[in-house]
Amino acid sequence: MNNKRLSLAEEAHLLDAQLATRRLFLKQCSMGLGALAFSPLINACTSDANGSSNTLFDPTKPLLPKTPHLPGKAKSVIYLHMAGAPSQLELFDYKPELKKLDGQLCPESLLKGKKFAFIRGVPKMLGTIGEFKQRGQSGAWVSHYMPHLAGVADELSFLKAVHTDQFNHAPAQLLMQTGSARLGRPSLGSWVTYGLGSENANLPGFVVLTSGGQNPDAGKSVWGSGFLPSVYQGVHCRSHGEPVLYLDNPANVDGNMRKASIDAINQANQETYKEFNDPETLSRISQYEMAFRMQISAPDVMNISDEPAYIHEMYGTEPGKESFANNVLLARKLVEKGVRFVQLFDWGWDVHGNSTDTSLEIGLVNKCKQIDKAITALILDLKQRGLLEETLIVWGSEFGRTPMQENRNGLEMPFKGRDHHADAFTIWMCGGGAKAGTTYGETDEIGFYPVDGKVSVYDVQATILHLLGFNHETFTYPFQGRPFRLTDVEGTVIKPILS
Amino acid sequence: MGVLHPLVIHFPIALLLLAFFLEVYGLSPSGKKYKASIPLITFLGGIGAVFSALSGYLLMNQGDYEVSSVELHRNWGIALAIGSALLIGLYRFPPKIPHIHLLGQGALSILVLVTGHLGGNLTHGEDFLSLDKPKKEPKQIVLNQDALVYADIIAPIFEEKCVACHGKTKQKGKLKLDQIENVLKGGKNGFYHVSEEGKMALMSHRMRLPLLDKQHMPPKGKTQLTEKEIVIIEKWLSLGASSKLLLKDLQLTEEVVSASMEEKNIGKTADWPSVPDLAAVSETMLTPLRDRGMVVLPLASGHPLLQINCQSLSDFSDKDGELFKGLEKNIASIRLSGTRISDKSLKWISGLPNLSKLYLDNTLITDEGIALLKNTTELRYLNLVGTSISEKGLRTLSSLPLLKSVYLYQSEVKIEDMAEIQQRMPKVYFDLGGYKIDTLTMEVRTEEK
Numbered sequence: 001m002n003n004k005r006l007s008l009a010e011e012a013h014l015l016d017a018q019l020a021t022r023r024l025f026l027k028q029c030s031m032g033l034g035a036l037a038f039s040p041l042i043n044a045c046t047s048d049a050n051g052s053s054n055t056l057f058d059p060t061k062p063l064l065p066k067t068p069h070l071p072g073k074a075k076s077v078i079y080l081h082m083a084g085a086p087s088q089l090e091l092f093d094y095k096p097e098l099k100k101l102d103g104q105l106c107p108e109s110l111l112k113g114k115k116f117a118f119i120r121g122v123p124k125m126l127g128t129i130g131e132f133k134q135r136g137q138s139g140a141w142v143s144h145y146m147p148h149l150a151g152v153a154d155e156l157s158f159l160k161a162v163h164t165d166q167f168n169h170a171p172a173q174l175l176m177q178t179g180s181a182r183l184g185r186p187s188l189g190s191w192v193t194y195g196l197g198s199e200n201a202n203l204p205g206f207v208v209l210t211s212g213g214q215n216p217d218a219g220k221s222v223w224g225s226g227f228l229p230s231v232y233q234g235v236h237c238r239s240h241g242e243p244v245l246y247l248d249n250p251a252n253v254d255g256n257m258r259k260a261s262i263d264a265i266n267q268a269n270q271e272t273y274k275e276f277n278d279p280e281t282l283s284r285i286s287q288y289e290m291a292f293r294m295q296i297s298a299p300d301v302m303n304i305s306d307e308p309a310y311i312h313e314m315y316g317t318e319p320g321k322e323s324f325a326n327n328v329l330l331a332r333k334l335v336e337k338g339v340r341f342v343q344l345f346d347w348g349w350d351v352h353g354n355s356t357d358t359s360l361e362i363g364l365v366n367k368c369k370q371i372d373k374a375i376t377a378l379i380l381d382l383k384q385r386g387l388l389e390e391t392l393i394v395w396g397s398e399f400g401r402t403p404m405q406e407n408r409n410g411l412e413m414p415f416k417g418r419d420h421h422a423d424a425f426t427i428w429m430c431g432g433g434a435k436a437g438t439t440y441g442e443t444d445e446i447g448f449y450p451v452d453g454k455v456s457v458y459d460v461q462a463t464i465l466h467l468l469g470f471n472h473e474t475f476t477y478p479f480q481g482r483p484f485r486l487t488d489v490e491g492t493v494i495k496p497i498l499s
Numbered sequence: 500m501g502v503l504h505p506l507v508i509h510f511p512i513a514l515l516l517l518a519f520f521l522e523v524y525g526l527s528p529s530g531k532k533y534k535a536s537i538p539l540i541t542f543l544g545g546i547g548a549v550f551s552a553l554s555g556y557l558l559m560n561q562g563d564y565e566v567s568s569v570e571l572h573r574n575w576g577i578a579l580a581i582g583s584a585l586l587i588g589l590y591r592f593p594p595k596i597p598h599i600h601l602l603g604q605g606a607l608s609i610l611v612l613v614t615g616h617l618g619g620n621l622t623h624g625e626d627f628l629s630l631d632k633p634k635k636e637p638k639q640i641v642l643n644q645d646a647l648v649y650a651d652i653i654a655p656i657f658e659e660k661c662v663a664c665h666g667k668t669k670q671k672g673k674l675k676l677d678q679i680e681n682v683l684k685g686g687k688n689g690f691y692h693v694s695e696e697g698k699m700a701l702m703s704h705r706m707r708l709p710l711l712d713k714q715h716m717p718p719k720g721k722t723q724l725t726e727k728e729i730v731i732i733e734k735w736l737s738l739g740a741s742s743k744l745l746l747k748d749l750q751l752t753e754e755v756v757s758a759s760m761e762e763k764n765i766g767k768t769a770d771w772p773s774v775p776d777l778a779a780v781s782e783t784m785l786t787p788l789r790d791r792g793m794v795v796l797p798l799a800s801g802h803p804l805l806q807i808n809c810q811s812l813s814d815f816s817d818k819d820g821e822l823f824k825g826l827e828k829n830i831a832s833i834r835l836s837g838t839r840i841s842d843k844s845l846k847w848i849s850g851l852p853n854l855s856k857l858y859l860d861n862t863l864i865t866d867e868g869i870a871l872l873k874n875t876t877e878l879r880y881l882n883l884v885g886t887s888i889s890e891k892g893l894r895t896l897s898s899l900p901l902l903k904s905v906y907l908y909q910s911e912v913k914i915e916d917m918a919e920i921q922q923r924m925p926k927v928y929f930d931l932g933g934y935k936i937d938t939l940t941m942e943v944r945t946e947e948k
Contacts, residue, residue, distance in 0.1 A: 020536070201811075373938065
């Protein structure tokens with residue numbers, strides 16, 4: 001440019017002339033459109049919490065109760081996940097034909113093109129050990145493994161032909177709980193708390209309780225929040241000792257002092273938020289505040305020893321111990337107080353037959369003893385409190401077991417056991433708008449493949465969301481430039497089991 | 500390439516009209532400075548026109564359209580492409596004729612408008628632009644058992660919801676639904692859909708796909724078929740799709756139809772009162788309740804009925820009933836579990852005409868209070884767990900026509916009195932609770948090795 005200073009009029013004239021040039025027009029066009037196209041990419045990984053009307057997430061009040069799309073029948077969920085996969089052929093899926101085939105070699109036609117986790121070569125068929133009876137007025141099949149549950153069979157709604165596409169524990173658990181066999185998606189409980197918030201501001205909206213000595217194989221991701229704000233992840237309570245650590249004030253610290261220190265921390269966080277504008281900071285602030293409120297409310301709710309003796313008798317609970325029964329009772333207390341989603345994992349159901357604990361004859365009996373009475377008590381206890389109508393109980397696992405006896409490494413096993421089976425297994429629901437006393441779906445004569453009423457893991461998820469009032473196809477969260485949903489591109493609501 | 504046609508055409512339309520406008524504007528002194536840009540705009544518009552014509556020609560040959568109806572649009576389009584090429588030539592080698600560019604642009608604009616209009620008619624239907632369009636009343640299907648299924652019921656449905664894309668002028672997927680012969684012929688994929696479950700009419704399959712499925716028909720965004728219509732079309736197809744079938748041959752009962760309707764409207768349940776005329780309450784009216792610590796939510800987004808939860812408020816008492824003034828009609832569910840209310844509160848509660856669910860568990864209410872509830876005729880659910888209600892109070896509930904379940908665990912109601920009460924109210928489920936579970940043992944044969 002020349003060094004001569006332009007007068008105001010000349011400058012205006014120059015700009016006007018520039019505006020009329022083709023060069024400037026094209027330049028602006030290309031740059032402008034490029035910038036336009038690029039801008040969503042910059043924000044792709046953030047959850048665009050600033051002003052997007054597409055999310056239900058309010059970082060200052062992340063757990064504020066919210067309304068679903070439709071009037072839902074269920075207001076809360078207790079999900080009982082038997083990690084390891086119990087044998088549906090011993091508990092609910094009665095196959096007399098299989099009993100006749102016991103000990104015979106499995107026909108090649110069943111093995112063709114199939115992959116098993118442990119079965120090699122040609123295994124033998126294994127007849128069911130369960131002694132089945134049709135129970136109640138609905139005539140649902142429940143075996144002698146579950147004598148108490150058999151008494152409330154008319155309350156249950158069975159899905160007998162659920163299938164998944166994963167035959168190893170961790171990916172199958174992830175698929176069941178997060179809708180994807182890979183890590184990184186939010187869990188069912190996170191979706192529900194994100195969509196509905198919690199009616200109790202003093203407790204977490206999504207509580208996880210584990211028993212059986214180990215966490216599920218897929219680790220804590222099965223209750224993770226994935227790309228949803230982290231405030232929606234499950235709060236894992238310890239199963240013995242204090243359920244939540246450090247709820248009591250340390251020695252020589254009183255409530256006021258505690259409050260003052262939390263206020264100070266929050267103030268520091270507030271300043272961080274002003275500087276970096278990260279909504280996760282706001283979540284953290286609200287979590288601190290909730291933790292403080294939990295100091296007052298949680299010890300009361302989390303303590304099952306205050307329950308009367310006949311309730312302990314009913315559930316078979318022993319306060320202080322780590323047990324599934326204790327967790328079930330705790331789940332009832334939490335739901336009663338307005339917690340949205342209680343997820344129970346019970347470990348130890350992987351009945352391969354390679355040791356006493358994993359045998360169908362002994363291990364499975366012991367596991368069933370641990371849950372049978374407690375689950376029955378949960379159903380009846382919620383019922384007598386008038387809460388079963390609005391509490392959905394889901395019992396299930398990540399997959400089922402084969403009709404063949406496992407022959408790990410081609411050898412005969414010391415005990416009776418079955419391998420992982422993804423093609424057909426049983427899940428049941430109860431209360432919360434599931435139709436009591438129904439059985440939907442049927443497997444073939446040996447329980448290998450579904451023949452009728454085949455439903456997928458996604459269908460189960462869609463149904464749970466439907467009962468809570470969500471349309472699973474429009475319940476989405478924007479992430480990486482596209483809306484995500486729990487059921488991804490799959491899932492149909494299983495209408496025959498809706499009441 | 501053909502599918503680009505609807506996209507590409509917008510460029511020549513806008514650019515060529517703009518060139519004409521600038522040509523006219525150039526007649527005035529202030530418009531002079533833009534004159535230089537006209538050849539460029541015309542050039543770009545001309546290229547667009549040629550591309551449009553090419554892509555249009557390809558689209559036509561894809562066979563979704565009746566050749567005769569497209570012909571006119573095609574001819575005008577070709578003329579437009581040639582005209583714009585000529586005009587570009589006129590700018591490059593300007594002849595010495597006054598206003599030749601203006602005249603050329605004017606003529607071309609007329610070509611643009613006519614071609615565009617003809618194209619629009621093809622996409623949106625002949626009567627797209629007419630202002631006095633007769634408003635189509637959706638035809639009600641009357642179940643006159645002697646009606647001809649195709650002529651009287653299905654043809655009008657197709658006419659209303661399908662032929663715009665599958666008709667005489669336009670045949671997407673080579674499917675025509677204007678005549679019964681064409682219906683039976685099917686589209687480019689034939690009439691049948693063969694799946695694992697067997698053979699069914701492709702049409703039934705497409706209609707039943709989820710709305711978000713790309714193959715679902717009618718496509719997302721267009722008027723959908725109602726459940727009743729789908730049921731009738733399906734039944735007709737499965738019975739051979741003859742034009743002679745009468746409605747009674749389908750053996751559709753009112754119940755079948757209405758049952759499938761209900762299934763469709765899964766959001767509308769008998770759990771809540773039907774309140775078609777009730778308006779939703781403004782958020783500001785709910786603020787005092789929320790400030791008091793209650794959870795107040797509509798049943799579903801946009802629903803006028805509210806559910807209110809006061810459970811966590813241990814200091815909630817009779818005088819808080821004041822807060823609900825003006826909301827009486829909107830309250831469908833109220834949870835007062837464990838609050839300090841007494842019989843006095845039943846006064847305002849009994850004034851809630853749409854109350855469907857009421858939780859009074861673990862409160863101080865008595866039989867006298869419960870007797871006030873006899874006018875809440877929409878009540879379906881009543882939780883009296885842990886109260887001093889006795890069979891005397893229960894008797895007063897017999898005037899509630901919709902009452903479905905009453906929970907009485909830890910109340911004063913005795914099991915001996917229940918037989919009589921159940922007789923008075925046979926439809927109601929009473930739960931006295933107090934379940935005991937005997938410890939059962941599993942008799943298992945253990946075959947130790």
